[in-house]
Amino acid sequence: MQLRDDFATHVSELHNPIDRPYTASIDKSLLESTEDIEHLNKEIHDVNPDYLTFLPAYFWVFYFAIGWVYFSVFMFSVMSLIVVGDKDLLNSDFMVWFLIVGIFMFIPACTPLILLLYQFIRKHPIRTQYYFLKKEQKIAYYYRPFWKFRQPYELKIVDYKDVRPDLHQDPYNRAYTPLNLYVSDPNTGDITHHLKLEDYRVNPRVQWAFIRTYMESPADELPVDAQFCEAYPADTSKSLFACADIIYRKNGIIPSNHSGGGQIMIFIIGSIIALGNLFQANHYQCTKRAILHPDVQKLLTWNGKNNPYPIQLITPEATRAFRGKNWQVNIRWIVAIAINVGLFAWAVVAYNS
Incomplete structure (x- = not known):
């Protein structure tokens, strides 16, 4: 059983079930929601x-983690400047206790930075990636409890026809109702699989209609916009910088062909939150890594040719970028990181001057 305590444990306890696969016609009017469909295309x-x-x-926690890192560095910069700058303070009892407290705070304060660097190096997938296998009519994914990070991922493959979709309101934020997919034991009704798509930015009914259209209908009925969907998955890239560009390209801030355009915009935006964007790029880059299991590989049989869905083809510039050899992309991000580091160093010095 892989459920949080606030979710149902029995299929009869689902909050707001909606149409199961193949049990009713798909409401195609839901696919006319321009904003939601555009969001799904970007995702x-x-x-x-x-x-x-x-x-x-994607989730906002990483922003908190990045902020924690910055606050930690800032706090210890202030503490070190106080210690170095005031000789009388060094001889006081206050400083003794201050240093004792500082030592105990050092480890937890540095933990986010250590974990961030560890993630960059090891490239562990953080969120679950679900594969909707149209040809096989199955859903494949890996599962591991978030708090059991040393436990290996466990492969899950479920039949699409056995899925029970449910609109489960988030108990911590009543404004959002994400789509949840459940699979239950046919004899007991106990829920054996819980697929948490957890995209709070889209109408869950539209999301489910989009998935059903892909799994149950011809290709020409799926509203795919070629400007957002590429033939080159992010997880095949060896370049962290090229993956970071995905964040901006999917929002139309820079050209989609990795040509190096939009440099100034990336410097302005990237210099402020470059570390967060690189962390997100690392997240994109490693999502598929856990899925490379023989039992799943044989289900992912597409050869990359004759795709009936409208997608943009990979360009020579993008090919070089994903190999790490497009220096327009590389220099853009190196400069953005340098600006980011310079701004932070300036803030620390200015505060303590």
């Missing part, structure tokens, strides 16, 4: 005749 990771994947629902 598509790969779409082809055999499988559909979305970029794992």
Whole structure:
């Protein structure tokens, strides 16, 4: 059983069930929601005749983690300047206790930075990536409890026809109702699989209609916008910088062909939150890594040719970028990181001057 305490443990306890696969006609009027469909197109990771994947629902926690890192560095910069700058303070009892407290705070304060660097190096997937296998009519994913980070991922493959979709209101934020997919034991009704798509930025009914259209309908009925969907999945890239560009390209801030355009915009935005964007790029880059299991590989059979879904083809500039050899992209991000580091160093010095 892989459920949080606030979710149902039995299929009869689902909050707001909606149409199961193949049990009713798909409400195509839901696919006319321009804003939601555009969002889903931006979140598509790969779409082809055999499988559909979305970029794992991204979450705001990493912003808190990045802020924690910055606050920690800032706090210890202040503490070190106080210690170095005031000789009388060094001889006081206050400083003794101050240093004792500082030592005990050092480890937890540095933990986010250590974990961030560890993630950059090891590239562990953080969020679950679900593969909707159209040809096989199955859903494949890996599961591991978030708090059991040393436990290996466990492969899960479920039949699409056994899915029970439910609109479960978030108990911590009543304004949002994400789509949840459940699979239950046919004999006991106990829920054996819980697929948490957790995309709070889209109408869950539209999301489910989009998934059903892909799994149950011809390709020409899926509202795919070629300007957002590419033939080159992010997880095949060796370049962290090229993956970071995805964040901006999917929002139309820079050209989609990795040509190096939009430099100034990236400097302005990237210099402020470059570390967070690189962390998100690392997240995109490693999502598929856990899925490379023989039992799943044989289900992912598409050869990359004759895709019936409208997608933009990979350009020579993007090919070089994803290999780490597009220096327009590389220099852009190096400069953005340098600006980011310079601004932070200036803030610390200015505060303590």
